[in-house]
Amino acid sequence: MTTTGAAAGARRRIGVMGGTFDPIHHGHLVAASEVAHRFDLDDVVFVPTGEPWQKDTRKVSPAEDRYLMTVIATASNPRFSVSRVDIERAGPTYTVDTLKDLLRQHPDSELFFITGADALEKILTWRGWEEMFGLATFVGVSRPGFELSDTHLAEIHDGRVHLLEIPALAISSTECRRRAAAGAPVWYLVPDGVVQYIAKRNLYRPEGSTRLDGTPAVTAPVHRESGPTDPIDPHPEEFPQ
Numbered sequence: 330m331t332t333t334g335a336a337a338g339a340r341r342r343i344g345v346m347g348g349t350f351d352p353i354h355h356g357h358l359v360a361a362s363e364v365a366h367r368f369d370l371d372d373v374v375f376v377p378t379g380e381p382w383q384k385d386t387r388k389v390s391p392a393e394d395r396y397l398m399t400v401i402a403t404a405s406n407p408r409f410s411v412s413r414v415d416i417e418r419a420g421p422t423y424t425v426d427t428l429k430d431l432l433r434q435h436p437d438s439e440l441f442f443i444t445g446a447d448a449l450e451k452i453l454t455w456r457g458w459e460e461m462f463g464l465a466t467f468v469g470v471s472r473p474g475f476e477l478s479d480t481h482l483a484e485i486h487d488g489r490v491h492l493l494e495i496p497a498l499a500i501s502s503t504e505c506r507r508r509a510a511a512g513a514p515v516w517y518l519v520p521d522g523v524v525q526y527i528a529k530r531n532l533y534r535p536e537g538s539t540r541l542d543g544t545p546a547v548t549a550p551v552h553r554e555s556g557p558t559d560p561i562d563p564h565p566e567e568f569p570q
């Protein structure tokens with residue numbers, strides 16, 4: 330007996346939630362959950378970027394930290410999983426490559442790439458976008474502060490792009506990082522486990538700050554092929570953030 334949304338013999342419908350996730354927050358999770366519900370998806374795969382080339386003007390946290398925060402944030406949802414395809418591919422992250430890798434891994438699937446209104450606005454600046462629209466259906470979701478529009482995508486509009494209003498959460502990773510850097514709480518903006526992870530790894534704190542155990546905070550990127558430098562503490566203390 331199948332317990333998924335796909336009828337027997339039908340292609341699996343897989344949502345793809347790509348993002349830098351530095352850190353992952355409830356805006357990402359609500360977007361994925363809402364698109365999964367409205368598009369009757371079987372699963373949503375979260376794909377943390379390797380090298381987000383359009384964010385190269387700022388320091389991005391090590392891929393392993395962003396990956397682990399994404400795993401922590403999605404662990405309680407049986408339909409959510411996290412893929413390493415982008416962090417294991419060398420070089421800048423292009424969605425056209427993400428989609429090809431996922432289709433190789435899931436050849437009998439139909440992909441639905443989920444993107445916020447801000448990212449959708451800039452999608453024609455993405456590398457190989459012409460090919461990209463042939464590999465997945467794109468679902469643009471509303472985001473406070475941005476206009477949700479597909480008028481710039483008129484020539485693609487043959488059912489490959491959909492727009493969806495979702496519950497509005499005015500949360501951004503930028504604001505979460507700013508708050509963590511200032512010692513302000515990020516509780517309830519990000520999942521509880523992510524709050525704990527940020528504190529444990531001293532992410533987003535000013536250079537030279539120390540971890541709660543007194544050791545220097547990690548500042549060098551973690552090597553791609555290695556696992557996390559720190560296992561997740563199974564008995565985390567209460568952190569003030």
Ligand SMILES: Nc1ncnc2c1ncn2[C@@H]1O[C@H](COP(=O)(O)OP(=O)(O)OP(=O)(O)O)[C@@H](O)[C@H]1O
Pocket residue numbers: 347348349350351355356357360443444445446447448449470471472473498499500501502503504
């Ligand atoms: N609050 C939100 N509501 C809807 N979509 C969102 C929200 N936050 C992010 N997204 C979408 O999630 C995807 C990944 O976003 P990303 O990881 O860059 O987060 P961000 O909050 O935009 O980060 P930053 O503030 O660092 O730019 C993008 O498609 C983005 O548009």
Ligand SMILES: O=C(O)c1ccc[n+]([C@@H]2O[C@H](COP(=O)([O-])O)[C@@H](O)[C@H]2O)c1
Pocket residue numbers: 346347348349350376378381383384422423424425448454455456
């Ligand atoms: O393919 C591209 O050239 C491209 C350029 C910018 C962003 N993207 C993808 O869009 C998603 C959101 O990216 P970001 O930078 O807003 O976190 C993520 O999956 C990125 O890989 C992709």
